[in-house]
Amino acid sequence: MTRPRPLVPRGDPADSVRVVGEFGVIARVLAHAGTSRAAEVGPGDDAAVLRTTDGRVVATVDVLVEGRHFRRDWSSAEDIGHKAAAANLADVAAMGGTATALLVGLACPPTTPTSWLEGVAAGLAEECAPLGAAVVGGDLVAAATDSASVVLSVTALGDLGGRAPVLRSGARPGDVVAVAGRLGWAACGLAVLRRGFTSPLAVVSAHRRPVPPYAAGPAAAEAGATSMCDVSDGLLADLGHVATASRVLIDLDRAALVRTFLEPAGPLQQVASALGADPLAWVLTGGEDHALVATFRPTAVLPPGWSVIGSVRPGGKRTGVLVGGEPAADVVRAVGAEGAGHVHFG
Known part of the structure; x- marks a missing residue:
């Protein structure tokens, strides 16, 4: 067995969330978001608008906390994005549905490199893409001043395609x-x-x-x-x-x-x-x-x-x-x- 190499991001402080700013970070992250087939209105407005085929929406949410659900010295940013998406997309599938979109809320320390957040966004998009889903909105906030951890909340939406939900x-x-x-x-x-x-x-x-x-x-x-x-x-x-x-x-x-x-x-x-x-x-x-x-x-x-x-x-x-x-x-x-x-x- 081989020992892991640390994967904790060590980006230039000039590339941190604090320096780039909320909307600068959002613009960079959205560049990796991909496209949802169901989105009539995607990111950029106060809310997204999704088309649904049968008038019902499957909705589920998971919260991932650094140190409990993932570690940045064990997983890359892309890995964490994949994992966060998979936890929610699987819940939609378990109802008999197909995922259409994700909403992502993220709290992180101001010193977090924006390149790391872009990696998370890329992982989310890659996991969603085969299903025709994508991140269509969310929120970014600074973590508590005494916290060095990242908290990632992902809400998945899905379509039953006319089928009854499986409970x-x-x-x-x-x-x-x-x-x-x-x-x-x-x-x-x-x-x-x-x-x-x-x-x-x-x-x-x-x-x-x-x-x-x-x-x-x-x-x-x-x-x-x-x-x-x-x-x-x-x-x-x-x-x-x-x-x-x-x-x-x-x-x-x-x-x-x-x-x-x-x-x-x-x-x-x-x-x-x-x-x-x-x-x-x-x-x-x-x-x-x-x-x-x-x-x-x-x-x-x-x-x-x-x-x-x-x-x-x-x-x-x-x-x-x-x-x-x-x-x-x-x-x-x-x-x-x-x-x-x-x-x-x-």
């Missing part, structure tokens, strides 16, 4: 549970970075720039998905939300999880062996890969890219997630994970 509350007994995308890679990459290394590059890159399966969300909605969720905090944690909202038990097939995410052996096993860890812990509890998990009726034809990993059982007074019939908490302890997933105020 967390629709899972029914007899449904199958399926996943699109990969699990455990971002958590594995985080474990590598925390130990001061940057290889294997595949998992470190997965932490820096998630690769959500955006098209899988609308495809699942078309295929009749009964519930769906973005896996941002961990498979067990996020399926727990589905189980609670739907008042059911969700039983994951351990063999299917291993077959789907750990065969053939790859970087996760390589890192787990080096660290004395169980790679299944990352699959079950690792967040930020932004895979999609959904339930379908057993007769449904699953779209390409979806793999069955479990089933839904009646809940009665008991709801939650099982793995091979065992309570998730017992499995979490057995694989050596710290908990069922990310805890925001832990």
Whole structure:
């Protein structure tokens, strides 16, 4: 494994936000924004105007705080832009929608180099471009005088294209549970970075720039998905939300999880062996890969890219997630994970 080189920006003070000024920075950032197919009025006025095909708008927001969600010595500005966009675009996909635009609010120290902010803007635009979306507005403010951290708030808007939204509350007994995308890679990459290394590059890159399966969300909605969720905090944690909202038990097939995410052996096993860890812990509890998990009726034809990993059982007074019939908490302890997933105020 190789140790990381610091990526903290060291721009010329003459290029700082304080010197260039709010509107100068905004002009530079907007030069990287790209174009949204849905925008009738883009950046430059008091608000953007977007076209929508069916009269409804999907809306979601995430806040990323430096030191908790990203580190500038681990990730480039472009990486952080990609990650901030992906967290929100995946939420739109999890409703069965397609993203149309982003609104971005950013608080940063006045000494922040404008070149770093341009890098974030470029990452946001690159992540949005394949979907035809773009940043269409936002706000830039100075962080508190006693703060050296960046706070990035991203709101994503999306279009359902005439489809019904897929909620967390629709899972029914007899449904199958399926996943699109990969699990455990971002958590594995985080474990590598925390130990001061940057290889294997595949998992470190997965932490820096998630690769959500955006098209899988609308495809699942078309295929009749009964519930769906973005896996941002961990498979067990996020399926727990589905189980609670739907008042059911969700039983994951351990063999299917291993077959789907750990065969053939790859970087996760390589890192787990080096660290004395169980790679299944990352699959079950690792967040930020932004895979999609959904339930379908057993007769449904699953779209390409979806793999069955479990089933839904009646809940009665008991709801939650099982793995091979065992309570998730017992499995979490057995694989050596710290908990069922990310805890925001832990």
